Amino acid sequence: xxxxxxxxxxIFSVMALSNAIVPVLPAFAEAxxxxxxxxxxxxFFGAFLTVLPAGLLSDRIGKTPLIRLGLxxxxxxxxxxxxxxxxxxxxxxxxxxxxxxxLFVPSALAWINSQPNHRSMSGHFIAALNLGLLTGLLATGxxxxxMGATGGVVLFTIFSTIPLLMSGYIxxxxxxxxxxxxxxxxxxxxxxxxxxxxVLIGVTGxxxxxxxxxxxxxxxxxxxxxxxxxxxxxxTSLAASRLSFEPVQTVRISAxxxxxxxxxxxLAPSMGLYAVLLVFAVIGxxxxxxxxxxxxxxxxxxxxxxxxxxxxTTATYAGMTLLPFIAGIIAQTxxxxxxxxxxxxxxxxxxxxxxxCRCSDASR
Numbered sequence: 001x002x003x004x005x006x007x008x009x010x011i012f013s014v015m016a017l018s019n020a021i022v023p024v025l026p027a028f029a030e031a032x033x034x035x036x037x038x039x040x041x042x043x044f045f046g047a048f049l050t051v052l053p054a055g056l057l058s059d060r061i062g063k064t065p066l067i068r069l070g071l072x073x074x075x076x077x078x079x080x081x082x083x084x085x086x087x088x089x090x091x092x093x094x095x096x097x098x099x100x101x102x103l104f105v106p107s108a109l110a111w112i113n114s115q116p117n118h119r120s121m122s123g124h125f126i127a128a129l130n131l132g133l134l135t136g137l138l139a140t141g142x143x144x145x146x147m148g149a150t151g152g153v154v155l156f157t158i159f160s161t162i163p164l165l166m167s168g169y170i171x172x173x174x175x176x177x178x179x180x181x182x183x184x185x186x187x188x189x190x191x192x193x194x195x196x197x198x199v200l201i202g203v204t205g206x207x208x209x210x211x212x213x214x215x216x217x218x219x220x221x222x223x224x225x226x227x228x229x230x231x232x233x234x235x236t237s238l239a240a241s242r243l244s245f246e247p248v249q250t251v252r253i254s255a256x257x258x259x260x261x262x263x264x265x266x267l268a269p270s271m272g273l274y275a276v277l278l279v280f281a282v283i284g285x286x287x288x289x290x291x292x293x294x295x296x297x298x299x300x301x302x303x304x305x306x307x308x309x310x311x312x313t314t315a316t317y318a319g320m321t322l323l324p325f326i327a328g329i330i331a332q333t334x335x336x337x338x339x340x341x342x343x344x345x346x347x348x349x350x351x352x353x354x355x356x357c358r359c360s361d362a363s364r
Contacts, residue, residue: 055310123241202319
């Protein structure tokens with residue numbers, strides 16, 4: 001138990017700090033949608049660069065050194081944002097923050113997915129991840145009134161030192177008895193599973209990144225609205241950890257539900273607060289089922305998990321990097337309606353492309 005606690009605290013603090021800037025994006029980006037998308041995506045760009053090397057390295061040098069380094073870089077990035085809250089320094093700090101997350105997340109997931117009870121542990125990990133995202137949003141919206149735009153960053157930078165100090169309790173996982181799956185083999189065999197992760201998780205970032213400028217709501221209200229997505233993911237992650245889902249069918253149904261929800265997210269502000277909260281709950285709930293079904297499937301393959309988790313998190317961060325940035329450009333050049341509807345169309349297409357995957361139900 002004392003080894004799992006630093007991982008759960010770690011993912012909570014990494015995600016809370018990453019989301020502490022979301023409700024106050026206009027304050028850092030001068031109310032420009034493209035700049036908001038760039039600042040939001042810089043974190044995911046840094047993670048995208050490092051998650052795959054981190055996954056591969058975790059199979060070679062071990063998982064714990066990368067877990068500790070990731071937590072250290074997270075602390076440093078928060079300090080930089082506090083000290084230098086201008087556009088270019090924040091972009092650089094968000095990239096460094098993403099690098100830290102890119103080292104921590106696949107290594108921690110590989111550690112978890114190497115355990116016999118990986119299904120329930122991964123559910124708790126994803127729940128803690130989204131609890132961090134939710135707390136980052138809510139605390140930042142509340143602290144903005146008294147501490148300004150960097151209030152949330154200050155709080156969670158301090159908090160992130162706790163798992164860093166506790167990481168000494170984590171011991172290395174031995175996976176010598178598990179074969180190594182070649183990167184090319186897993187990529188080719190599960191390509192469309194990873195693509196579905198790019199889109200279905202990336203589109204949650206699209207809605208998160210566009211909403212501050214799209215609605216013009218206060219940071220506190222945006223925190224509640226966007227936070228509903230994370231609250232729903234927490235609930236479905238815990239539920240999914242006790243259930244078994246066939247990955248192809250899960251993705252197919254999820255893609256259609258998510259596409260409808262993205263379109264409704266564009267229409268919901270005119271319908272009132274409760275409509276927005278309901279739509280965000282659907283988006284977050286669907287994402288929770290997708291993530292946990294895919295993690296359970298990969299964890300049950302009986303091979304070393306570093307490379308698999310590296311590819312999985314690469315797909316996740318690729319989606320959170322590319323889709324919000326593209327949607328921000330579309331919104332600035334053509335308007336918000338085309339941005340939402342293009343993203344919904346791409347999301348719906350995953351219901352077709354997942355059928356081209358060679359995925360079998362190894363998770364049962």
